[in-house]
Amino acid sequence: MAQSEKAAAGMMPRSPLRLPRSLRQALSCALLLSLPGGTDVLAQQSLPPAPYAYVQLEDPMAEAQAQTLMESLRCLTCQSQSIADSDAPMAGDMRNEVRSRIAAGEDPEAIRAWLMERYGDYVSYKPVVNPSTWPLFAAPLLLILLAVLLLRRRFRKANVGSSEP
Amino acid sequence: MKAGRHSGRGWAVWLPLALFAGFIALALSGLFAPAERDVQSAMIGRPLPEFALPPALGDKADEELDSAVGLSSAAFGAGQPRLLNIFASWCVPCAVEAPQLSTLAQEGIAIDGIAIRDRREDIAAFLDAHGNPYRTIGKDDVSKVQLAIGSSGVPETFVVDGAGIIRYQHIGPIMDRDIPRIISEWRKAKRPLPA
Numbered sequence: 001m002a003q004s005e006k007a008a009a010g011m012m013p014r015s016p017l018r019l020p021r022s023l024r025q026a027l028s029c030a031l032l033l034s035l036p037g038g039t040d041v042l043a044q045q046s047l048p049p050a051p052y053a054y055v056q057l058e059d060p061m062a063e064a065q066a067q068t069l070m071e072s073l074r075c076l077t078c079q080s081q082s083i084a085d086s087d088a089p090m091a092g093d094m095r096n097e098v099r100s101r102i103a104a105g106e107d108p109e110a111i112r113a114w115l116m117e118r119y120g121d122y123v124s125y126k127p128v129v130n131p132s133t134w135p136l137f138a139a140p141l142l143l144i145l146l147a148v149l150l151l152r153r154r155f156r157k158a159n160v161g162s163s164e165p
Numbered sequence: 166m167k168a169g170r171h172s173g174r175g176w177a178v179w180l181p182l183a184l185f186a187g188f189i190a191l192a193l194s195g196l197f198a199p200a201e202r203d204v205q206s207a208m209i210g211r212p213l214p215e216f217a218l219p220p221a222l223g224d225k226a227d228e229e230l231d232s233a234v235g236l237s238s239a240a241f242g243a244g245q246p247r248l249l250n251i252f253a254s255w256c257v258p259c260a261v262e263a264p265q266l267s268t269l270a271q272e273g274i275a276i277d278g279i280a281i282r283d284r285r286e287d288i289a290a291f292l293d294a295h296g297n298p299y300r301t302i303g304k305d306d307v308s309k310v311q312l313a314i315g316s317s318g319v320p321e322t323f324v325v326d327g328a329g330i331i332r333y334q335h336i337g338p339i340m341d342r343d344i345p346r347i348i349s350e351w352r353k354a355k356r357p358l359p360a
Binding site: 050079089118 | 202204205206207208255282283284287306307308309311312313314315317318
């Protein structure tokens with residue numbers, strides 16, 4: 001570990017800023033996993049990744065569409081990452097699925113709907129209004145309305161108070 | 166507004182403390198009973214999506230096998246319920262559930278497997294070491310079928326009824342204590358879903 005930490009330090013550009021310890025650890029961990037000796041830990045990747053897991057689409061417009069969609073889809077292995085961010089093998093397969101479908105001319109929202117049909121709303125980071133989520137959207141409006149009513153009452157009282165001798 | 170100025174608002178002074186206590190209770194409940202992290206498939210009660218996967222085992226050359234059909238959705242829906250087990254040779258919990266799958270196979274339950282991101286020689290070695298409870302095994306190199314049925318990891322086991330409808334999903338390895346549940350779900354799947 002110490003060796004790879006040194007190696008990680010060597011990889012980083014010289015900077016007067018010292019990186020936080022957690023970031024240094026993350027970097028050295030990433031480096032360790034990328035070493036040939038580290039592949040045993042990641043036996044899941046003994047097979048080469050899916051064609052479009054780490055390869056962009058040739059058409060920049062299509063790739064941009066795919067990228068936007070992938071950033072708003074949840075990785076099912078690392079559940080608080082998007083599939084665009086995650087290096088989990090399953091996220092790679094999901095990117096492959098998204099890019100292949102976009103290359104075949106499918107609409108990004110249709111792909112999102114296809115995944116939500118299989119994994120539920122949880123797989124998408126794009127908020128939807130439905131019977132269980134509407135209070136989230138209604139609450140701020142109700143609070144603003146409440147605040148306006150309270151302020152009106154207060155200002156009215158203050159006006160009444162100042163006009164009296 | 167000073168608390169206590171109006172005789173009726175004396176309780177308001179306790180409000181911040183009560184909110185704080187509520188927050189602590191919420192944090193503690195989150196610590197001691199963490200939220201469920203399994204992602205259930207939304208495909209339960211719906212037909213198994215169509216697929217055709219190349220066989221995971223065979224003596225021929227890889228290229229030849231890759232163009233053949235090993236396991237397809239046509240194998241399901243032939244009148245009898247079957248189990249569909251998603252596994253991989255690189256998956257440690259899959260080795261843990263292997264004896265339980267053998268027990269289920271001995272009960273007369275037909276089990277088909279889908280090997281995820283796997284090599285034929287690795288699958289063969291895994292089955293040599295842990296036993297082969299499968300009727301047929303398909304090879305899914307890019308999680309195509311796994312995504313289509315809403316499975317989010319290995320191992321997972323689906324009960325598919327005689328009409329090809331997905332009836333039950335078991336997430337994670339099948340342990341001894343899960344066997345009665347799997348058998349009862351398999352028996353339940355012998356009767357078609359009420360229309």
